Structures are given as C-alpha cells and as structure tokens.
Amino acid sequence: MNIFVCISNVPDTTTRIKFKPGNKEVDFTGVQWIINPWDELALTRAIELKESNPADVTKITVITVGKADAEPTMRKALASGADEAIRIDAAPEDAYTTAVQIAEALKNESFHLVLCGVESSDYNSWSVGGMLAELLDVPSVSAVSSLNIENSKPVVTREVDGGKQTLSTSTPAVLIVQKGIAIIPRIPSMRGIMTARTKPLKVVQGVSTEPLTKIVDFQAPPQKSSCKMIDPEHLDELPELLHKEARVI
Amino acid sequence: MNFEFTEEQLMIQQAARDYAQRELVLDVIERDNNSIYPTKHVKALAELGFMGMMVSPEYDGAGMDTVSYVLAMEELSKVDGSTSVIMSVNNSLVCYGIETFGTEEQKQKYLRPLARGEKIGAFLLSEPEAGSDATSQKTTAEDKGDHYLVNGTKNWITNGNTASVYLVIAQTYPEKGHKGINVLIVDRHSAGISVGPHEDKMGMRSSDTHSVMFTDVIVPKENRIGEDGFGFKFAMKTLEGGRIGIASQALGFASGALERSIKYAQERKAFGKELAKHQSVAFKIAQMAIEVENARNLCLKAAWLKDQGKPYGYASAMAKYYAAEIAMKVTTEAVQIHGGYGYVKEYHVERLMREAKLTQIYEGTSEIQLIVISRELLHVH
Incomplete structure (x- = not known):
C-alpha cells in the first residue's frame, strides 16, 4: 500500500502574525516554517503503520504545493520517516488551486491512501481534502481520528455527533484526519536527519489553474480585554458582572 | 564569514526543541523536587541519537558536528539541565575521550553501546581534595604487571550510580606528579566499587551525583587509555x-x-x-x-x-x-x-x-x- 500524506508548509504556531500594508497579505518576514500540525500527525500515523505493518505499507510519500522555500519542511518530513517527497512547484493560492495541483500530480502516481490534515493552521480553509477526493473521483472519509490496516484494508474511526463510527473503505481513498490520529508527533532522529538528504525530493511543474476565491482583507483578532479582579469579600458581585458586563450568562 | 546554519543543523535544533518543549517540560518540576533520575528521557534521547551525537557512525554514533551539539544542548537546557548534563558528560567527555584516544578494541567494546545510549558513562576526576587542583590525585592505580589495582575516592560524579562505564583518573607514579597519572576504563560493577548516597544538591537535582569509592579494584591493563602516564593530558584535552x-x-x-x-x-x-x-x-x-x-x-x-x-x-x-x-x-x-x-x-x-x-x-x-x-x-x- 502506498500512502501519500499532504503537507502544508505553515508558520510556526507561536508566530505573531502581521499583515503587509493594505491588510491583503500576511507579512512572512522572519517567520519560522513548520509542518502543519494536523499533517504532522497524519504523517506520524503513516510512519507508525509502516513500522508495525511493513508488509502492508510499502511506501510513504509526502506531497506539497509550494516554492523552493518549502523544501526544508519537506526534508523534515523525510527525516521523520517518509520515503519520498514531491514538491509541486507552484504558489498555493487557495484551497481549490491547492487541491487541483495535488490531484493533477497524483494522477501520475500509484496511491492507495491520501491523508490530509483536516485544516491548515494558517488559512484554515478546511476544504482541500474534500475537493481533492472529488477531483480524483475517489471516496473520502472526513473527521478520521484513528486509522488501522486490517486484512490489508484501511479501517477508520470517525467522530460523529455523540460518539464514534468505525468503517472500512475501499482504496484508493482520501482520509481527512484530525487530532487523535496520532498522539505525539514524530520527532526526527539523528539517523533520520542524516538519511533525509539521500531520499528523493522530486519537483514537478504545477498546472495552470485559477483560484476560486480572492482575499479581500485580513483583520487581526480583537485585543483581549483586561482582566477584572473581584475582591473575595464581594463575590456576590460576580453573577451580575458576568451577566451585564461580560454578557456570558 | 557565514552565520547561516545548515538545514541539518536547523533540523537537529528543532528536534531538540520539540523534545524539550513537548516532553522534558512535563515532569521537570516533579523530578527536580524529588531528585528523580530522568530514565525515560535518557532512553528517548538515546533513541533519537542525542547520547552519542558526535560519535562517528562507524561506532554507532550520529556523526553530527559540534555546532549541532551546541544547538541541541542549548534547546534541552532551556528546559532541563539535569537531563542535558547527562547528555553532555556522555557525549563530550566519555564518548569523545574513548573515540579520540582509545584503542580499536576499546571503541568496539565500550564506545558502541555508549554512542547508542544503551550504556551511560561517567568521568571520574574530582576528589574530596582535588577539584580545580586536578594534579593532586590521591586515587592510585598501582601497576601490578597485567593489571592495575585502584584505590581511592572520587567525588561529585555525574551519572555516578547509573553509569555502566567509568573513566577513572588515578595516580600510578606519585613521584612523577601529573605525568604519573593514568586514565582507565572501569566497569562500574567491578568488585571493590561502592557508590555513596545521592548528593542532595541545590540544582540539577534530577541528575545522579555520587561519591564513588574504590577498594582494591582490579582493572585489566588493556583498559588504560593512551600511553603510560597519559591520564592528566587526557583529562585536560577532554x-x-x-x-x-x-x-x-x-x-x-x-x-x-x-x-x-x-x-x-x-x-x-x-x-x-x-x-x-x-x-x-x-x-x-x-x-x-x-x-x-x-x-x-x-x-x-x-x-x-x-x-x-x-x-x-x-x-x-x-x-x-x-x-x-x-x-x-x-x-x-x-x-x-x-x-x-x-x-x-x-x-x-x-x-x-x-x-x-x-x-x-x-x-x-x-x-x-x-x-x-x-x-x-x-x-x-
């Protein structure tokens, strides 16, 4: 079974986000780039499955849409345990163009499972996985919180209202995964870091595609309002303040 | 001049940071309060390759450079000095000393498991009356023909109880002063070694610091590192x-x-x-x-x-x-x-x-x- 893991190259989650003048573009100056946390968990699960079922999972390939500056992130994925990487040489513009680029690249590949993080921690569109499955014309399963291979078939658990649902799926399929798919993201070992440079990182040309959405402007979240301390002697004021000032009850 | 790190160096820094911020931090206060040795962290860091990160891959190390080592040490130490000192002693004193000055047999036997982090090493130089004044070694390694007989006490030994491999600095020819000092690889479980109680320290409380006493401990001649009398120079170089x-x-x-x-x-x-x-x-x-x-x-x-x-x-x-x-x-x-x-x-x-x-x-x-x-x-x- 060949597993592809879609990797989004995103700013470190502790980055203080700033915008360029006009608020139409994020200012990425000085930003540290990481593997999108959901994608990192998906990759971790793929590596765990390959380690525990080497006969079933034969190859893990990570794939991204990005320019050359996304390569350190891809090499980190290789150092963590992916076997090969593909960078589609195009700037990701919106969820649709990203899905189109990946779908076009995957048409030339042999794949059984494609894992996509449920969202990316930068633009949060929540839609690449679903669009990708449609473009590839393969089944997709959303909200996947566990993945196992049983009798060479993928068995997934997904979160449903008030409980969990277990289902098996045919392949090829796209699985849209969320937290729980793996618990602790894989940290690359020294050996992994040293072998990463010898693993293939293929660059393929992107196709010409137009975004379906356009960013009009960004707005920073409102500043957190200051904390109001209440004297323990006057705790009876609390319900009224929560009701009238904070308006939360 | 070039102040840029390589991609590998940055990955090692990030790996150390991730481990420190996700794992080490979780129990660091509890370990410090109760002087608990970080057993699981040492094992995890060994699996990641940090315990012998500068040792050549030929001897099961990761073959990383010293710049990477500085980056990793900084990241781990931001969170927990007790764990980082275990790594430091194992890497830059014990592994380095054996890899640079040891014989091929010593490297095969001792360096490999140390580089894999399956065994941990300790460096036994300080004594009750020889700290900075390292030339005043009172511990003796008497030449008995095919072996040395070691007697004396070493103090404040990091990894003193958990280490399996000791590098012991001891005086063989007192009349020659520091030129009479030798360094021996000693199995911690040799007969005649006793380890004192865990030191109750101000900081680094989860690292394992002890006195180690030697009473007629027999050490084979082939466990001496370098020429006869190389011990002081070995200590200073290391x-x-x-x-x-x-x-x-x-x-x-x-x-x-x-x-x-x-x-x-x-x-x-x-x-x-x-x-x-x-x-x-x-x-x-x-x-x-x-x-x-x-x-x-x-x-x-x-x-x-x-x-x-x-x-x-x-x-x-x-x-x-x-x-x-x-x-x-x-x-x-x-x-x-x-x-x-x-x-x-x-x-x-x-x-x-x-x-x-x-x-x-x-x-x-x-x-x-x-x-x-x-x-x-x-x-x-």
Whole structure:
C-alpha cells in the first residue's frame, strides 16, 4: 500500500502574525516554517503503520504545493520517516488551486491512501481534502481520528455527533484526519536527519489553474480585554458582572 | 564569514526543541523536587541519537558536528539541565575521550553501546581534595604487571550510580606528579566499587551525583587509555571539549530564562500597562538578550574551531566562562522580572537560576577558565 500524506508548509504556531500594508497579505518576514500540525500527525500515523505493518505499507510519500522555500519542511518530513517527497512547484493560492495541483500530480502516481490534515493552521480553509477526493473521483472519509490496516484494508474511526463510527473503505481513498490520529508527533532522529538528504525530493511543474476565491482583507483578532479582579469579600458581585458586563450568562 | 546554519543543523535544533518543549517540560518540576533520575528521557534521547551525537557512525554514533551539539544542548537546557548534563558528560567527555584516544578494541567494546545510549558513562576526576587542583590525585592505580589495582575516592560524579562505564583518573607514579597519572576504563560493577548516597544538591537535582569509592579494584591493563602516564593530558584535552558542552548548557539556562521573561513581560500588567512597556523591565530584557547572543556566538565559535580541526581550548574557556557568568546574571534578572512568581517553582526561572550556579563550578570553575585564558595571552605556563 502506498500512502501519500499532504503537507502544508505553515508558520510556526507561536508566530505573531502581521499583515503587509493594505491588510491583503500576511507579512512572512522572519517567520519560522513548520509542518502543519494536523499533517504532522497524519504523517506520524503513516510512519507508525509502516513500522508495525511493513508488509502492508510499502511506501510513504509526502506531497506539497509550494516554492523552493518549502523544501526544508519537506526534508523534515523525510527525516521523520517518509520515503519520498514531491514538491509541486507552484504558489498555493487557495484551497481549490491547492487541491487541483495535488490531484493533477497524483494522477501520475500509484496511491492507495491520501491523508490530509483536516485544516491548515494558517488559512484554515478546511476544504482541500474534500475537493481533492472529488477531483480524483475517489471516496473520502472526513473527521478520521484513528486509522488501522486490517486484512490489508484501511479501517477508520470517525467522530460523529455523540460518539464514534468505525468503517472500512475501499482504496484508493482520501482520509481527512484530525487530532487523535496520532498522539505525539514524530520527532526526527539523528539517523533520520542524516538519511533525509539521500531520499528523493522530486519537483514537478504545477498546472495552470485559477483560484476560486480572492482575499479581500485580513483583520487581526480583537485585543483581549483586561482582566477584572473581584475582591473575595464581594463575590456576590460576580453573577451580575458576568451577566451585564461580560454578557456570558 | 557565514552565520547561516545548515538545514541539518536547523533540523537537529528543532528536534531538540520539540523534545524539550513537548516532553522534558512535563515532569521537570516533579523530578527536580524529588531528585528523580530522568530514565525515560535518557532512553528517548538515546533513541533519537542525542547520547552519542558526535560519535562517528562507524561506532554507532550520529556523526553530527559540534555546532549541532551546541544547538541541541542549548534547546534541552532551556528546559532541563539535569537531563542535558547527562547528555553532555556522555557525549563530550566519555564518548569523545574513548573515540579520540582509545584503542580499536576499546571503541568496539565500550564506545558502541555508549554512542547508542544503551550504556551511560561517567568521568571520574574530582576528589574530596582535588577539584580545580586536578594534579593532586590521591586515587592510585598501582601497576601490578597485567593489571592495575585502584584505590581511592572520587567525588561529585555525574551519572555516578547509573553509569555502566567509568573513566577513572588515578595516580600510578606519585613521584612523577601529573605525568604519573593514568586514565582507565572501569566497569562500574567491578568488585571493590561502592557508590555513596545521592548528593542532595541545590540544582540539577534530577541528575545522579555520587561519591564513588574504590577498594582494591582490579582493572585489566588493556583498559588504560593512551600511553603510560597519559591520564592528566587526557583529562585536560577532554575537558577542553567538555567546556563547549557546559558553556552551551549555561547558554540554554540564560536563553530559556530570557524567553520566559519576554513572555511574562508581555502578559503581566503592573500600574495599568504590561511590564514590557515599563522601561526598567524592557531595558533589562534588552541587556539579557545582548548577553545571551554574545554567549551563543562564543559557544558556536568554539564549536566551529573544533569542527575545523583548529585549536579551540582558548575559545572554549572563553565560552564557558562567559556563558556561565551571564547564565547566573540573566537567570537572576529573570527571577527579578517575574517578582513573586519567579520565586515559586511553577514559573521555572528559580530552577534555572539554581542550575546556572553549577555552570560556574563544574568542568572547570570560572576562575580556572580565567587561568586558561590568561596563560594563553601571557604565555605563562
């Protein structure tokens, strides 16, 4: 079974986000780039499955849409345990163009499972996985919180209202995964870091595609309002303040 | 000049940071309070390759350079000095000493498991009456033909109880002074070795520090490293590199305290505005950042010189002196910025301050570093 893991190259989650003048573009100056946390968990699960079922999972390939500056992130994925990487040489513009680029690249590949993080921690569109499955014309399963291979078939658990649902799926399929798919993201070992440079990182040309959405402007979240301390002697004021000032009850 | 790190170096830094921030931090306060050895962390770091990160892959190490080692030590030490000192002693004293000066047989037998982190090593130089004055070794290694007979006491030995492999510095020819000293690889479980109680320390409380007593311990001749009488030179050469590890540890305490202070100053309000907007705090933070940056540059320069095969003893002494001094200063300022919160354990900075103090003392006190530096400048030996 060949597993592809879609990797989004995103700013470190502790980055203080700033915008360029006009608020139409994020200012990425000085930003540290990481593997999108959901994608990192998906990759971790793929590596765990390959380690525990080497006969079933034969190859893990990570794939991204990005320019050359996304390569350190891809090499980190290789150092963590992916076997090969593909960078589609195009700037990701919106969820649709990203899905189109990946779908076009995957048409030339042999794949059984494609894992996509449920969202990316930068633009949060929540839609690449679903669009990708449609473009590839393969089944997709959303909200996947566990993945196992049983009798060479993928068995997934997904979160449903008030409980969990277990289902098996045919392949090829796209699985849209969320937290729980793996618990602790894989940290690359020294050996992994040293072998990463010898693993293939293929660059393929992107196709010409137009975004379906356009960013009009960004707005920073409102500043957190200051904390109001209440004297323990006057705790009876609390319900009224929560009701009238904070308006939360 | 090139101040850029390679992609591999950055990945190692990130791996160390991820491990420290996700795992080490979870139980660091509890381990410090109860002096619990970080068994699971040492195992995990060994699996990641940190315990023998500079050893050649030929001997099961990761083959990383010293610059990567500085980056990893800094990241781990930002969170936990007890764990990082275990890594430092194993890497830059024990593995380095055996790999650089040991025989092929010694490397096959001892270096491989040490580099894999399956075994941990300890460096036994200090004695009750020989700390900085390392030439005054009272421990003896009597030449008995096909073996040495070791007697004496070693003090403040990091990894003293958990180590399986000891590098013991001992006097064979007292009349020859420091030229009569040897270094022996000793199996910790040899007959005649007894380990004293765990030292109740001010900081680094989850590292394993003990006295080790030797009574008629038989050590085979083939366990001597180098020529007869090479022990003192071995200790000095090995400590030159060890200083880079401890300097990077001190750097980590300082930069960890700085990061926590920046975060706290942006969150905590006093007199109606964030601490960051009070000049008295903002200037302290600027000063701390300058000192951290200077210490980092000194550590990296010493590491770079070592990686280039150039002499680095002078540079590593400067790095260790400066990093240890500013670690004490920066961590003290961090406690001051945190105020009352800084004095309680939950905020970590008081622990960093306690840990920083040791970097001015072990693997050559600050005063010893000044001797090394001044002798080099003044040509007085």
